[in-house]
Amino acid sequence: MTTAIKRSDRRISPVFLGIAAVTAVAGWAVWTGFADNTGLAVFLFVTGAWIVSLCLHEYAHARTALHSGDISVGAKGYLTLNPLKYTHALLSIVLPVLFVIMGGIGLPGGAVFIERGRIRGRWKHSLISAAGPLTNVLFAVVCTAPFWLDALQGVPPTFRYALAFLALLQVTAALLNFLPIPGLDGYGVLEPWLSYRIRRQVEPFAPFGLLAVFGILWIPEVNIWFFDAIHAILRGLGIEELESYCGQNLYRFWQADNPLCVSR
Template sequence: MTTSAYRRQGGDQRVSPVFLGIVAVMVLGGWGAWTGSYDRGFAVFLFVVAAWVVSLCLHEYAHARTALHSGDRTIGAKGYLTLNPLKYTQAWLSIILPVLFVIMGGIGLPGGAVYIDRHLIRGRWRHSLISAAGPLTNVLFAVVCTAPFWLHALDGVPSAFRFGLAFLALLQVSAAILNLIPVPGLDGYGIIEPWLTPAARRQVEPLAPVGFLLVFALLWIPAVNDVFFDAVDAILRGLGVSDLDTFLGRDLFRFWKDSADIPQIGL
Protein backbone atom coordinates (compact mmCIF):
# COMPACT_ATOMS: atom_id res chain seq x y z
CA MET A 1 0.00 0.00 0.00
CA THR A 2 1.52 3.32 -1.07
CA THR A 3 1.23 6.89 0.21
CA SER A 4 2.18 6.12 3.82
CA ALA A 5 0.10 2.95 3.88
CA TYR A 6 -2.83 4.82 2.33
CA ARG A 7 -2.49 7.39 5.08
CA ARG A 8 -2.27 4.69 7.72
CA GLN A 9 -5.46 3.18 6.33
CA GLY A 10 -7.34 6.41 6.94
CA GLY A 11 -8.03 6.54 3.22
CA ASP A 12 -8.58 9.62 1.11
CA GLN A 13 -9.21 12.62 3.34
CA ARG A 14 -8.94 15.38 0.77
CA VAL A 15 -11.96 17.68 0.62
CA SER A 16 -14.03 16.79 -2.43
CA PRO A 17 -14.52 19.34 -5.25
CA VAL A 18 -18.22 18.43 -5.07
CA PHE A 19 -18.37 19.69 -1.49
CA LEU A 20 -16.40 22.82 -2.37
CA GLY A 21 -18.88 23.47 -5.19
CA ILE A 22 -21.76 23.27 -2.72
CA VAL A 23 -19.94 25.69 -0.41
CA ALA A 24 -19.49 28.05 -3.37
CA VAL A 25 -23.24 28.01 -4.04
CA MET A 26 -23.85 28.72 -0.35
CA VAL A 27 -21.50 31.72 -0.50
CA LEU A 28 -23.16 32.94 -3.70
CA GLY A 29 -26.59 32.72 -2.10
CA GLY A 30 -25.40 34.41 1.08
CA TRP A 31 -23.80 37.19 -0.96
CA GLY A 32 -27.02 37.71 -2.89
CA ALA A 33 -29.10 37.81 0.29
CA TRP A 34 -26.67 40.28 1.87
CA THR A 35 -26.22 42.64 -1.07
CA GLY A 36 -29.58 42.31 -2.82
CA SER A 37 -27.70 41.92 -6.11
CA TYR A 38 -30.47 39.68 -7.41
CA ASP A 39 -33.88 38.45 -6.26
CA ARG A 40 -33.79 38.19 -2.46
CA GLY A 41 -36.06 35.17 -2.29
CA PHE A 42 -34.02 33.20 -4.79
CA ALA A 43 -30.81 34.23 -2.99
CA VAL A 44 -32.19 32.98 0.35
CA PHE A 45 -33.30 29.77 -1.34
CA LEU A 46 -29.79 29.14 -2.72
CA PHE A 47 -28.16 30.04 0.58
CA VAL A 48 -30.42 27.86 2.75
CA VAL A 49 -30.47 24.79 0.49
CA ALA A 50 -26.70 24.84 -0.06
CA ALA A 51 -26.01 25.48 3.64
CA TRP A 52 -28.41 22.67 4.54
CA VAL A 53 -26.53 20.25 2.27
CA VAL A 54 -23.24 21.44 3.79
CA SER A 55 -24.63 20.65 7.25
CA LEU A 56 -25.76 17.21 6.09
CA CYS A 57 -22.25 16.51 4.78
CA LEU A 58 -20.73 17.68 8.06
CA HIS A 59 -23.23 15.55 9.98
CA GLU A 60 -22.14 12.41 8.14
CA TYR A 61 -18.49 13.45 8.29
CA ALA A 62 -18.75 13.74 12.08
CA HIS A 63 -20.03 10.16 12.27
CA ALA A 64 -17.23 8.95 10.00
CA ARG A 65 -14.41 10.89 11.64
CA THR A 66 -15.45 9.73 15.10
CA ALA A 67 -15.67 6.14 13.87
CA LEU A 68 -12.19 6.40 12.34
CA HIS A 69 -10.67 7.50 15.64
CA SER A 70 -12.69 4.84 17.46
CA GLY A 71 -11.18 1.98 15.48
CA ASP A 72 -12.94 1.65 12.11
CA ARG A 73 -10.05 2.08 9.66
CA THR A 74 -12.27 1.18 6.69
CA ILE A 75 -14.02 4.55 6.77
CA GLY A 76 -11.49 6.40 4.64
CA ALA A 77 -11.56 3.86 1.84
CA LYS A 78 -15.30 4.42 1.49
CA GLY A 79 -14.73 8.12 0.79
CA TYR A 80 -16.68 9.36 3.81
CA LEU A 81 -13.85 11.64 4.92
CA THR A 82 -13.89 13.66 1.69
CA LEU A 83 -17.23 15.34 2.52
CA ASN A 84 -18.49 14.17 -0.88
CA PRO A 85 -22.26 13.52 -0.56
CA LEU A 86 -22.10 11.21 -3.59
CA LYS A 87 -20.02 8.75 -1.54
CA TYR A 88 -22.76 8.02 0.98
CA THR A 89 -24.18 4.53 0.88
CA GLN A 90 -27.67 6.02 1.09
CA ALA A 91 -27.38 9.27 -0.82
CA TRP A 92 -31.16 9.30 -1.35
CA LEU A 93 -31.81 9.28 2.41
CA SER A 94 -28.76 11.35 3.35
CA ILE A 95 -29.12 14.22 0.88
CA ILE A 96 -31.92 14.09 -1.68
CA LEU A 97 -34.87 13.33 0.60
CA PRO A 98 -33.88 15.88 3.29
CA VAL A 99 -33.49 18.59 0.64
CA LEU A 100 -36.89 17.75 -0.85
CA PHE A 101 -38.53 18.00 2.56
CA VAL A 102 -36.90 21.38 3.20
CA ILE A 103 -38.27 22.63 -0.13
CA MET A 104 -41.74 21.17 0.42
CA GLY A 105 -42.33 21.67 4.10
CA GLY A 106 -39.49 23.49 5.79
CA ILE A 107 -38.48 20.76 8.23
CA GLY A 108 -34.98 19.52 8.97
CA LEU A 109 -35.33 15.87 8.05
CA PRO A 110 -32.58 13.60 9.42
CA GLY A 111 -30.67 11.80 6.69
CA GLY A 112 -29.41 8.25 6.41
CA ALA A 113 -26.15 7.24 8.06
CA VAL A 114 -22.77 6.30 6.65
CA TYR A 115 -21.94 2.63 6.90
CA ILE A 116 -19.72 1.97 9.93
CA ASP A 117 -18.22 -1.42 10.73
CA ARG A 118 -19.25 -1.60 14.36
CA HIS A 119 -17.38 -4.89 14.88
CA LEU A 120 -14.11 -2.96 14.69
CA ILE A 121 -15.05 -0.64 17.53
CA ARG A 122 -14.60 -1.56 21.17
CA GLY A 123 -16.34 0.09 24.09
CA ARG A 124 -19.91 1.20 24.55
CA TRP A 125 -18.96 4.84 25.04
CA ARG A 126 -17.29 4.91 21.63
CA HIS A 127 -20.38 3.49 19.94
CA SER A 128 -22.56 6.08 21.65
CA LEU A 129 -20.21 8.92 20.75
CA ILE A 130 -20.20 7.90 17.08
CA SER A 131 -23.99 8.15 16.99
CA ALA A 132 -24.04 11.40 18.95
CA ALA A 133 -21.46 13.12 16.73
CA GLY A 134 -23.93 13.78 13.91
CA PRO A 135 -26.70 15.51 15.89
CA LEU A 136 -24.08 17.47 17.83
CA THR A 137 -22.93 18.86 14.49
CA ASN A 138 -26.47 20.14 13.85
CA VAL A 139 -26.48 21.68 17.32
CA LEU A 140 -23.17 23.44 16.63
CA PHE A 141 -24.45 24.61 13.23
CA ALA A 142 -27.55 26.05 14.94
CA VAL A 143 -25.41 27.88 17.50
CA VAL A 144 -23.32 29.43 14.71
CA CYS A 145 -26.41 30.45 12.70
CA THR A 146 -28.00 32.10 15.71
CA ALA A 147 -24.82 33.76 17.00
CA PRO A 148 -25.75 37.21 15.58
CA PHE A 149 -29.09 36.93 17.40
CA TRP A 150 -27.91 35.89 20.87
CA LEU A 151 -24.86 38.16 20.61
CA HIS A 152 -27.16 41.08 19.71
CA ALA A 153 -24.99 41.75 16.67
CA LEU A 154 -27.72 42.32 14.08
CA ASP A 155 -27.03 46.00 13.47
CA GLY A 156 -26.25 46.40 9.79
CA VAL A 157 -27.30 42.86 8.88
CA PRO A 158 -29.66 42.99 5.87
CA SER A 159 -33.13 41.62 6.49
CA ALA A 160 -32.96 38.87 3.84
CA PHE A 161 -29.72 37.48 5.27
CA ARG A 162 -31.07 37.70 8.81
CA PHE A 163 -34.27 35.83 7.97
CA GLY A 164 -32.36 33.26 5.95
CA LEU A 165 -30.14 32.54 8.96
CA ALA A 166 -33.21 32.21 11.17
CA PHE A 167 -34.84 29.68 8.85
CA LEU A 168 -31.60 27.74 8.52
CA ALA A 169 -31.34 27.64 12.32
CA LEU A 170 -34.89 26.23 12.47
CA LEU A 171 -33.84 23.42 10.14
CA GLN A 172 -30.80 22.62 12.27
CA VAL A 173 -32.73 22.58 15.55
CA SER A 174 -35.53 20.43 14.12
CA ALA A 175 -33.00 17.99 12.62
CA ALA A 176 -31.13 17.72 15.93
CA ILE A 177 -34.33 17.02 17.88
CA LEU A 178 -35.58 14.44 15.38
CA ASN A 179 -32.22 12.71 15.23
CA LEU A 180 -32.02 12.44 19.01
CA ILE A 181 -35.34 10.61 19.34
CA PRO A 182 -34.44 7.11 20.64
CA VAL A 183 -36.16 5.21 17.81
CA PRO A 184 -34.34 2.50 15.82
CA GLY A 185 -32.93 3.97 12.65
CA LEU A 186 -32.18 7.35 14.23
CA ASP A 187 -29.05 8.51 16.02
CA GLY A 188 -30.86 8.78 19.33
CA TYR A 189 -31.33 5.04 19.36
CA GLY A 190 -27.71 4.54 18.31
CA ILE A 191 -26.66 6.46 21.43
CA ILE A 192 -28.54 4.20 23.83
CA GLU A 193 -28.31 0.92 21.92
CA PRO A 194 -24.89 -0.13 23.34
CA TRP A 195 -26.36 0.09 26.83
CA LEU A 196 -29.41 -2.10 26.15
CA THR A 197 -29.55 -5.79 26.94
CA PRO A 198 -29.36 -8.22 24.00
CA ALA A 199 -33.00 -9.16 24.62
CA ALA A 200 -34.12 -5.51 24.41
CA ARG A 201 -32.19 -5.03 21.18
CA ARG A 202 -33.83 -8.06 19.61
CA GLN A 203 -37.27 -6.77 20.55
CA VAL A 204 -36.83 -3.38 18.87
CA GLU A 205 -34.66 -4.53 15.96
CA PRO A 206 -37.66 -5.09 13.61
CA LEU A 207 -38.48 -1.39 13.93
CA ALA A 208 -35.14 -0.29 12.45
CA PRO A 209 -36.27 -0.20 8.78
CA VAL A 210 -39.46 1.72 9.60
CA GLY A 211 -38.51 3.67 12.72
CA PHE A 212 -37.95 6.91 10.87
CA LEU A 213 -41.20 6.48 8.93
CA LEU A 214 -43.08 6.05 12.20
CA VAL A 215 -41.64 9.29 13.57
CA PHE A 216 -42.48 11.09 10.34
CA ALA A 217 -46.04 9.71 10.42
CA LEU A 218 -46.47 10.96 13.98
CA LEU A 219 -45.54 14.47 12.85
CA TRP A 220 -48.60 14.42 10.60
CA ILE A 221 -50.77 14.28 13.72
CA PRO A 222 -51.64 17.94 14.43
CA ALA A 223 -51.23 17.66 18.21
CA VAL A 224 -47.80 16.00 17.89
CA ASN A 225 -46.74 18.47 15.20
CA ASP A 226 -47.74 21.39 17.43
CA VAL A 227 -45.77 20.03 20.39
CA PHE A 228 -42.71 19.41 18.19
CA PHE A 229 -42.62 22.86 16.63
CA ASP A 230 -43.44 24.52 19.95
CA ALA A 231 -40.26 22.89 21.29
CA VAL A 232 -38.27 24.04 18.23
CA ASP A 233 -39.61 27.60 18.57
CA ALA A 234 -38.87 27.65 22.30
CA ILE A 235 -35.24 26.67 21.70
CA LEU A 236 -34.89 29.28 18.97
CA ARG A 237 -36.39 31.97 21.17
CA GLY A 238 -33.85 31.02 23.83
CA LEU A 239 -31.19 31.69 21.21
CA GLY A 240 -32.67 35.08 20.37
CA VAL A 241 -34.53 34.08 17.19
CA SER A 242 -38.17 35.15 17.15
CA ASP A 243 -41.06 33.31 15.53
CA LEU A 244 -41.37 36.23 13.13
CA ASP A 245 -37.74 35.80 12.02
CA THR A 246 -38.27 32.16 11.11
CA PHE A 247 -41.66 32.81 9.50
CA LEU A 248 -40.24 35.52 7.25
CA GLY A 249 -37.22 33.35 6.49
CA ARG A 250 -39.47 30.52 5.35
CA ASP A 251 -41.57 32.98 3.36
CA LEU A 252 -38.53 34.34 1.54
CA PHE A 253 -37.19 30.83 0.97
CA ARG A 254 -40.37 29.86 -0.85
CA PHE A 255 -39.74 32.48 -3.51
CA TRP A 256 -41.95 30.70 -6.03
CA LYS A 257 -45.05 31.48 -3.93
CA ASP A 258 -46.70 34.81 -3.26
CA SER A 259 -44.64 36.21 -0.39
CA ALA A 260 -45.74 38.46 2.39
CA ASP A 261 -44.40 41.98 2.53
CA ILE A 262 -40.96 41.43 4.04
CA PRO A 263 -39.92 44.33 6.27
CA GLN A 264 -36.50 45.87 5.73
CA ILE A 265 -34.29 45.52 8.80
CA GLY A 266 -30.68 46.64 8.76
CA LEU A 267 -29.16 47.87 5.52
Protein backbone atom coordinates (compact mmCIF):
# COMPACT_ATOMS: atom_id res chain seq x y z
CA MET A 1 0.00 0.00 0.00
CA THR A 2 1.16 3.52 -0.72
CA THR A 3 -0.93 5.31 1.93
CA ALA A 4 2.04 5.45 4.30
CA ILE A 5 3.86 7.90 2.05
CA LYS A 6 3.85 11.39 3.52
CA ARG A 7 2.99 14.37 1.37
CA SER A 8 6.42 15.85 2.09
CA ASP A 9 8.01 12.68 0.70
CA ARG A 10 6.38 13.42 -2.67
CA ARG A 11 7.07 17.15 -2.81
CA ILE A 12 9.37 18.15 -5.67
CA SER A 13 12.75 19.22 -4.33
CA PRO A 14 13.94 22.84 -4.70
CA VAL A 15 17.23 21.36 -5.92
CA PHE A 16 15.49 19.77 -8.89
CA LEU A 17 13.44 22.90 -9.55
CA GLY A 18 16.65 24.93 -9.52
CA ILE A 19 18.28 22.62 -12.07
CA ALA A 20 15.17 22.77 -14.26
CA ALA A 21 15.14 26.59 -14.02
CA VAL A 22 18.82 26.86 -15.07
CA THR A 23 18.08 24.51 -17.97
CA ALA A 24 15.10 26.61 -19.09
CA VAL A 25 17.04 29.88 -18.91
CA ALA A 26 20.00 28.38 -20.75
CA GLY A 27 17.66 26.97 -23.40
CA TRP A 28 16.13 30.42 -23.85
CA ALA A 29 19.62 31.93 -24.19
CA VAL A 30 20.52 29.35 -26.86
CA TRP A 31 17.27 29.96 -28.75
CA THR A 32 17.51 33.75 -28.71
CA GLY A 33 21.28 34.05 -28.99
CA PHE A 34 21.16 36.25 -25.90
CA ALA A 35 24.41 34.91 -24.44
CA ASP A 36 27.70 36.32 -25.72
CA ASN A 37 29.22 32.86 -25.33
CA THR A 38 26.81 30.59 -27.22
CA GLY A 39 28.86 27.52 -26.40
CA LEU A 40 28.55 28.14 -22.66
CA ALA A 41 24.78 28.49 -23.04
CA VAL A 42 24.66 25.20 -24.95
CA PHE A 43 26.81 23.56 -22.27
CA LEU A 44 24.46 24.69 -19.49
CA PHE A 45 21.35 23.76 -21.44
CA VAL A 46 22.49 20.26 -22.42
CA THR A 47 24.07 19.51 -19.02
CA GLY A 48 20.99 20.74 -17.18
CA ALA A 49 18.63 18.78 -19.42
CA TRP A 50 20.83 15.69 -19.05
CA ILE A 51 20.71 15.94 -15.23
CA VAL A 52 16.93 16.43 -15.38
CA SER A 53 16.66 13.24 -17.43
CA LEU A 54 18.86 11.39 -14.91
CA CYS A 55 16.53 12.52 -12.11
CA LEU A 56 13.49 11.36 -14.06
CA HIS A 57 15.25 8.06 -14.79
CA GLU A 58 15.74 7.36 -11.10
CA TYR A 59 12.27 8.68 -10.25
CA ALA A 60 10.78 6.16 -12.68
CA HIS A 61 12.58 3.33 -10.86
CA ALA A 62 11.37 4.59 -7.47
CA ARG A 63 7.81 5.30 -8.53
CA THR A 64 7.43 1.88 -10.11
CA ALA A 65 8.88 0.28 -6.98
CA LEU A 66 6.42 2.22 -4.84
CA HIS A 67 3.45 0.86 -6.76
CA SER A 68 4.99 -2.61 -6.66
CA GLY A 69 5.13 -2.65 -2.85
CA ASP A 70 8.28 -0.86 -1.69
CA ILE A 71 6.97 2.09 0.33
CA SER A 72 10.46 2.77 1.72
CA VAL A 73 11.33 4.84 -1.36
CA GLY A 74 9.30 7.73 0.05
CA ALA A 75 11.27 8.07 3.28
CA LYS A 76 14.50 7.86 1.30
CA GLY A 77 13.55 10.96 -0.69
CA TYR A 78 13.53 9.23 -4.08
CA LEU A 79 10.12 10.66 -4.99
CA THR A 80 11.27 14.27 -4.63
CA LEU A 81 13.51 14.18 -7.74
CA ASN A 82 16.38 15.43 -5.57
CA PRO A 83 19.63 14.00 -7.01
CA LEU A 84 21.35 14.51 -3.65
CA LYS A 85 19.11 11.79 -2.18
CA TYR A 86 20.44 9.04 -4.41
CA THR A 87 22.44 6.18 -2.96
CA HIS A 88 25.55 7.25 -4.85
CA ALA A 89 25.39 10.88 -5.98
CA LEU A 90 28.84 10.45 -7.55
CA LEU A 91 27.70 7.54 -9.72
CA SER A 92 24.26 8.96 -10.42
CA ILE A 93 25.17 12.52 -11.40
CA VAL A 94 28.90 13.36 -11.43
CA LEU A 95 30.17 10.41 -13.48
CA PRO A 96 27.41 10.58 -16.13
CA VAL A 97 28.16 14.28 -16.64
CA LEU A 98 31.90 13.53 -16.90
CA PHE A 99 31.15 10.82 -19.47
CA VAL A 100 29.27 13.39 -21.56
CA ILE A 101 32.13 15.89 -21.34
CA MET A 102 34.86 13.33 -22.06
CA GLY A 103 33.27 11.16 -24.71
CA GLY A 104 29.87 12.49 -25.67
CA ILE A 105 28.31 9.32 -24.27
CA GLY A 106 25.08 9.22 -22.30
CA LEU A 107 26.27 6.57 -19.92
CA PRO A 108 23.76 6.16 -17.06
CA GLY A 109 24.74 6.01 -13.42
CA GLY A 110 23.51 4.03 -10.55
CA ALA A 111 21.14 5.00 -8.26
CA VAL A 112 18.28 4.32 -5.97
CA PHE A 113 18.20 1.47 -3.49
CA ILE A 114 15.06 -0.62 -3.90
CA GLU A 115 14.15 -3.03 -1.11
CA ARG A 116 13.45 -5.96 -3.40
CA GLY A 117 12.31 -8.15 -0.52
CA ARG A 118 9.13 -6.08 -0.27
CA ILE A 119 8.19 -6.84 -3.87
CA ARG A 120 6.51 -10.03 -5.04
CA GLY A 121 6.42 -11.19 -8.63
CA ARG A 122 9.13 -11.44 -11.25
CA TRP A 123 7.31 -9.18 -13.69
CA LYS A 124 7.26 -6.38 -11.12
CA HIS A 125 11.00 -6.67 -10.55
CA SER A 126 11.64 -6.56 -14.29
CA LEU A 127 9.36 -3.57 -14.76
CA ILE A 128 11.13 -1.63 -12.00
CA SER A 129 14.44 -2.12 -13.79
CA ALA A 130 12.99 -1.27 -17.20
CA ALA A 131 11.26 1.91 -16.02
CA GLY A 132 14.49 3.95 -15.95
CA PRO A 133 15.77 3.37 -19.50
CA LEU A 134 12.21 3.61 -20.83
CA THR A 135 12.26 7.16 -19.46
CA ASN A 136 15.34 7.85 -21.59
CA VAL A 137 13.48 6.43 -24.59
CA LEU A 138 10.59 8.82 -23.92
CA PHE A 139 13.02 11.72 -23.47
CA ALA A 140 14.66 10.81 -26.81
CA VAL A 141 11.26 10.78 -28.52
CA VAL A 142 10.54 14.28 -27.18
CA CYS A 143 13.96 15.62 -28.22
CA THR A 144 13.70 14.21 -31.72
CA ALA A 145 10.02 15.11 -32.27
CA PRO A 146 10.78 18.39 -34.10
CA PHE A 147 13.02 16.44 -36.50
CA TRP A 148 10.73 13.52 -37.40
CA LEU A 149 7.69 15.79 -37.40
CA ASP A 150 9.50 18.13 -39.83
CA ALA A 151 8.78 21.04 -37.49
CA LEU A 152 12.16 22.76 -37.60
CA GLN A 153 11.09 25.85 -39.48
CA GLY A 154 12.01 28.88 -37.39
CA VAL A 155 14.18 26.87 -34.99
CA PRO A 156 17.63 28.53 -34.68
CA PRO A 157 20.47 26.27 -35.89
CA THR A 158 22.27 26.46 -32.54
CA PHE A 159 19.22 25.23 -30.66
CA ARG A 160 18.68 22.50 -33.25
CA TYR A 161 22.27 21.32 -32.83
CA ALA A 162 21.96 21.33 -29.02
CA LEU A 163 18.74 19.31 -29.25
CA ALA A 164 20.37 16.85 -31.63
CA PHE A 165 23.27 16.28 -29.24
CA LEU A 166 20.88 15.88 -26.30
CA ALA A 167 18.93 13.32 -28.33
CA LEU A 168 22.18 11.42 -28.98
CA LEU A 169 22.81 11.27 -25.23
CA GLN A 170 19.34 9.91 -24.56
CA VAL A 171 19.60 7.25 -27.24
CA THR A 172 23.01 6.11 -25.99
CA ALA A 173 21.73 6.03 -22.40
CA ALA A 174 18.72 3.92 -23.35
CA LEU A 175 20.72 1.53 -25.52
CA LEU A 176 23.57 1.05 -23.04
CA ASN A 177 21.31 0.70 -20.03
CA PHE A 178 19.29 -2.04 -21.72
CA LEU A 179 22.43 -4.16 -22.15
CA PRO A 180 22.11 -7.37 -20.08
CA ILE A 181 25.28 -6.60 -18.14
CA PRO A 182 25.45 -6.85 -14.32
CA GLY A 183 25.04 -3.43 -12.77
CA LEU A 184 22.90 -2.11 -15.62
CA ASP A 185 19.12 -2.07 -15.85
CA GLY A 186 19.10 -4.52 -18.73
CA TYR A 187 20.48 -7.17 -16.41
CA GLY A 188 17.94 -6.11 -13.78
CA VAL A 189 15.17 -6.89 -16.25
CA LEU A 190 16.63 -10.33 -16.88
CA GLU A 191 17.77 -11.20 -13.35
CA PRO A 192 14.40 -12.25 -11.84
CA TRP A 193 14.15 -14.98 -14.47
CA LEU A 194 17.57 -16.48 -13.74
CA SER A 195 18.24 -19.31 -11.33
CA TYR A 196 19.45 -18.53 -7.81
CA ARG A 197 22.80 -20.16 -8.56
CA ILE A 198 23.47 -17.95 -11.59
CA ARG A 199 22.42 -14.81 -9.71
CA ARG A 200 24.87 -15.60 -6.89
CA GLN A 201 27.69 -16.21 -9.36
CA VAL A 202 27.07 -12.93 -11.20
CA GLU A 203 26.46 -10.75 -8.13
CA PRO A 204 30.15 -9.95 -7.37
CA PHE A 205 30.60 -8.45 -10.85
CA ALA A 206 27.68 -5.99 -10.60
CA PRO A 207 29.71 -3.04 -9.16
CA PHE A 208 32.09 -3.18 -12.13
CA GLY A 209 29.59 -3.49 -14.98
CA LEU A 210 29.26 0.23 -15.66
CA LEU A 211 33.01 0.86 -15.67
CA ALA A 212 33.56 -2.21 -17.87
CA VAL A 213 31.15 -0.85 -20.47
CA PHE A 214 32.86 2.52 -20.45
CA GLY A 215 36.26 0.84 -20.80
CA ILE A 216 35.11 -1.30 -23.73
CA LEU A 217 33.77 1.76 -25.51
CA TRP A 218 37.28 3.23 -25.49
CA ILE A 219 38.36 0.43 -27.86
CA PRO A 220 38.42 2.22 -31.25
CA GLU A 221 36.73 -0.56 -33.22
CA VAL A 222 33.95 -0.95 -30.67
CA ASN A 223 33.50 2.81 -30.41
CA ILE A 224 33.14 3.18 -34.19
CA TRP A 225 30.65 0.32 -34.41
CA PHE A 226 28.65 1.65 -31.47
CA PHE A 227 28.34 5.20 -32.77
CA ASP A 228 27.53 3.94 -36.27
CA ALA A 229 24.56 2.15 -34.69
CA ILE A 230 23.58 5.25 -32.70
CA HIS A 231 23.69 7.50 -35.76
CA ALA A 232 21.68 4.97 -37.74
CA ILE A 233 18.95 5.21 -35.10
CA LEU A 234 19.14 9.00 -35.08
CA ARG A 235 18.89 9.14 -38.87
CA GLY A 236 15.74 7.10 -38.59
CA LEU A 237 14.45 9.83 -36.28
CA GLY A 238 15.40 12.61 -38.68
CA ILE A 239 18.71 13.73 -37.16
CA GLU A 240 21.80 13.81 -39.37
CA GLU A 241 25.19 12.97 -37.93
CA LEU A 242 26.48 16.49 -38.68
CA GLU A 243 23.75 18.00 -36.49
CA SER A 244 24.60 15.96 -33.40
CA TYR A 245 28.31 16.48 -34.10
CA CYS A 246 27.83 20.25 -34.25
CA GLY A 247 25.86 20.08 -31.01
CA GLN A 248 28.75 18.31 -29.32
CA ASN A 249 31.19 20.79 -30.84
CA LEU A 250 29.22 23.72 -29.41
CA TYR A 251 28.88 21.89 -26.08
CA ARG A 252 32.66 21.72 -25.78
CA PHE A 253 32.92 25.50 -25.91
CA TRP A 254 36.50 25.44 -24.62
CA GLN A 255 37.63 23.87 -27.91
CA ALA A 256 38.00 25.56 -31.29
CA ASP A 257 34.80 25.83 -33.31
CA ASN A 258 34.41 23.68 -36.38
CA PRO A 259 33.76 25.81 -39.50
CA LEU A 260 31.20 23.25 -40.68
CA CYS A 261 28.98 24.17 -37.71
CA VAL A 262 27.44 27.53 -38.51
CA SER A 263 25.50 28.68 -35.45
CA ARG A 264 23.62 31.55 -37.10
